[in-house]
Amino acid sequence: MREVSSPEFYAMVDCNNFYVSCERVFDPSLEGKPVVVLSNNDGCVIARSNEAKAMGVAMGEPAFKREAWFARNRVRVFSSNYPLYGDLSARVMRVLDRFSPEVENYSIDESFLFFKTKNISELLDVGAKIRSTVYRWTGIPVCVGIARTKTLAKVANRMAKKTPGCSGVWMLHEPGEIQACLGRVEVGDVWGIGSRYAGFLISRGIRTACDLARMPGDWVKKNLTVNGLHTVLELNQIPCISLEQAPPPAKSLVCSRSFGTRIRDLESLEQALSSYVQRAGEKLRRRGLSAGAVQVFLATNRFQPDPQYSAGSCCSLPVPTSFTPDLQRSALGLLRRLFRPGFQYQKVGVVLLDLGGPGSRSMTLPFLDAGREEKEEQKALMAVMDTVNARYGRDTVKLAGAGMGEKKWHMRQKRLSKRYTTCWEELPVAR
């Protein structure tokens, strides 16, 4: 007789208000107070403490509309500090590795852990242990949701976060309980259902996750593509989305920023783009990749009522490369073609495409590649530049095109906390 294999479960571990929690680890005076973290460029709110949520601060709200209100209500406001958050994220994930050999680090503040067990009640204890250990060792509070599929584990995590007194761990296993919970989850809060699909579904009377779970598969596939079908199957405890322990190699790489002020002249755009290409080249080489194509896009402020302009274009490179000057030449050529005078530009960006490892070749005939492989001296030059910049700070050595003078295109970051974990010069001095 075949042995019946143990049931499989996913635990979704999600850090609570992650960026706010990171700020609190190094500044305990923020505990119990309303705190928000802003996006790049101090544009909009991307993380809120529970106190800020309770006061009605919405996710994605433009910061400038709330500026006076924040001051009046003593809300502590921070620019986002990604070096700090990335470092704390890695610490949390190292702790999670102790609880399962199969872990997927899904985003900066979320991981899926995979378990096989016949002892289902034991899973709740494991969840509680994860929570207490992560908090004790990193200072970051987390919630844990457990279920047979990733989509249901996300729902369970949501229940863990929203249900007072459940001590931060929630398991969805019994069909009756699953159905009851799904009836309380709005369809737009289901993982995989964004605002467009939510609007479409609600307009057809499908309001809750439970409503969605009951829809016929062919209707779902026709209207929400095969991805939507997977979501519906997962809500019904049929696993479709598997654990991805090793992330598949990246296919593209983006570097773009909004400007601190609007830009009208090509020269400033060229400077900004050059510095983004430089950044993109560093990322590329750090991952040991080269790019086969370059794309550039630029845009004016889409929120303005008057006519706006946005455009993008790409070109393939004669041979895949990670040599910044070659990437820059292509990118600037594209930018000059896309630029239209008379607009106030808000943003420019570069995308590196067709990424490949060191062995990858362009899609041309082999003899066309002869003598065009990336030259050794180019690699050596980039290696020196990266080493110097890593040691003495970003942009110690840079390309001339990135500009030496005033950078009117720079981001705003007025309320940046210190890089407590990643920059020794900024550590508080002990007294």
Place this chain on the structure above:
DNA sequence: TCTGGGGTCCTAGGACCC
């Protein structure tokens, strides 16, 4: 009189995630 059909590749656009 009256102009196939199926397969593949590429791209743009639109959806999603955090």
Place this chain on the structure above:
DNA sequence: TCTGGGGTCCTAGGACCC
């Protein structure tokens, strides 16, 4: 004045081929 950045995947439709 002022609204993030970095990714992936799917589909429709056109071009092209035989």
